Amino acid sequence: MFVLQRAGSGDIRVKSKKALLVVDVQNDFCPGGALGVPAGHKIAPVINKYIRIFLKKKSVIFATRDWHPVRTKHFKDFGGLWPVHCIQNTLGAAFHPELKLPKEAILLYKGMNPDKDSYSAFHAEDESGVGLLVWLKRLGIKEIYIAGLATDYCVKYSAIDAIKYGLKVKILIDAVQGVNLKPDDSKDAIEKITKMGAKKIKLTDLTTKGRK
Numbered sequence: 001m002f003v004l005q006r007a008g009s010g011d012i013r014v015k016s017k018k019a020l021l022v023v024d025v026q027n028d029f030c031p032g033g034a035l036g037v038p039a040g041h042k043i044a045p046v047i048n049k050y051i052r053i054f055l056k057k058k059s060v061i062f063a064t065r066d067w068h069p070v071r072t073k074h075f076k077d078f079g080g081l082w083p084v085h086c087i088q089n090t091l092g093a094a095f096h097p098e099l100k101l102p103k104e105a106i107l108l109y110k111g112m113n114p115d116k117d118s119y120s121a122f123h124a125e126d127e128s129g130v131g132l133l134v135w136l137k138r139l140g141i142k143e144i145y146i147a148g149l150a151t152d153y154c155v156k157y158s159a160i161d162a163i164k165y166g167l168k169v170k171i172l173i174d175a176v177q178g179v180n181l182k183p184d185d186s187k188d189a190i191e192k193i194t195k196m197g198a199k200k201i202k203l204t205d206l207t208t209k210g211r212k
């Protein structure tokens with residue numbers, strides 16, 4: 001259904017050094033899913049608005065999916081923290097139907113290694129095994145805008161890695177939601193990554209004063 005386009009083949013004409021990263025907006029992380037984040041699905045229409053803005057600017061859009069094998073140390077049954085979720089090729093691992101990803105989006109998968117949690121999108125790779133960092137370098141992306149699920153895990157670790165790799169990071173605070181195993185986990189996550197240098201952004205920052 002999605003056309004997976006590749007840098008260097010002429011498929012992608014990037015006019016921007018910015019990219020949107022949509023993290024794990026999947027059925028299992030939304031209400032009714034195996035690991036449903038309260039109101040997780042409510043960010044989908046907001047992310048769709050960001051997607052339209054980034055498309056218009058010919059910026060690259062990445063979308064990750066948690067993509068686990070049946071047996072992984074990530075799951076409680078095998079010593080991990082989590083109930084079974086986002087098993088490869090299941091409905092739970094599918095993108096939430098309200099998320100409208102364009103055909104230009106570059107799809108990345110993570111969590112395939114049964115020995116690791118792989119929260120960060122920087123552990124994700126495309127169908128050919130090309131990782132996010134390689135994609136960003138190929139495309140000359142210097143700044144990444146992060147949305148998705150969940151604030152206190154995959155969004156947080158993706159942001160930390162992005163900062164570590166020298167990227168400017170914007171967290172789309174109206175387009176993330178957290179698990180909150182402890183009530184303040186998401187708040188603490190945002191605090192930690194903003195202390196490290198990430199900036200908080202909301203839709204109106206881009207639609208009004210943020211035009212460049």
Ligand SMILES: [Zn+2]
Nearest residue numbers: 066074086111
């Ligand atoms: Zn997972």
